[in-house]
Amino acid sequence: MQTEDSKRAAYRALEDRIVNGAGQSSPEQRARAFGNAGLAPPLDGLIDQVATRPTQVTDADFAAAQAAGFSEDQLFELVICAAVGQSARLYDAGLAALADAVAKEGDG
């Protein structure tokens, strides 16, 4: 397997910190926000918007999540996890396509 480039490694360090390091939300919640999967309403709506339609996030989305018991600091963490998680998936999709293209060039 190809060694990870130093920039991808630096992004992975960020991913690891925000999901597994100390925080005010649980690592399980952060992992779910990172993966945009397995969260209950209304948090699931906010997290999915951050991942897939961030320009549509509104004050009301934050208010609904706070009314459901999440603190501002927990939402700070979970929104970051959602943004980094989606970006990591894009990053890996790009690198996988590149690896595939280079492998096929090698075959030809």
Next chain:
Amino acid sequence: MRPDVLNRGYRPGTKVLFAVIRLFSGHPVPDAARLVFYRPDFYGSLAKEFTHEAMRGPSAWSVADRELMAAYVSQVNDSAFCIGAHSATAGQAYQDGPKVAAVLADLESAPVEDGLRATLRMLGKLTRESKLSAEDMRQVLAAGVSREQIQDALAVCAAFSTTNRLADAFGFQVVSPEGFEAGAKYLLKRGYR
């Protein structure tokens, strides 16, 4: 910004720093810069390190090219703050604002080299569709772009996929054109650390 803790939750020393920057620059500290000062141990420190490496670290792409990629990805994401900030920074870095405006208006007819155009096209597709094929990458390689350059472009894309989402979710305030130009000057002098 929202939630409100991002407006008021900074340490006293950080608040003083923001006031000093405002006094000397004549512009408030942009929200993108404020965010990385909030609980920096959680996000800001490692995010700055990665973004600086992607935007200013070793690469066959120039700083101007990478700032243009940042502006282009931000435009595909329709992220107003980042479009303003990075089109200003790319324009200053190239010393050619019209070139940046031309890329954002119509990539296919803009006056850029084929390799950069193919790379921007690939980043746009990844950003819009969340997926790419080997054929998409083969076209970039065929335009003369190296494997390392593609990796570097994907790092820029990751940095701005992240920052665009945070800008819109946390509601970064769009500043004046003068404010964006001042921020651009700072980013070219100091980078993202």
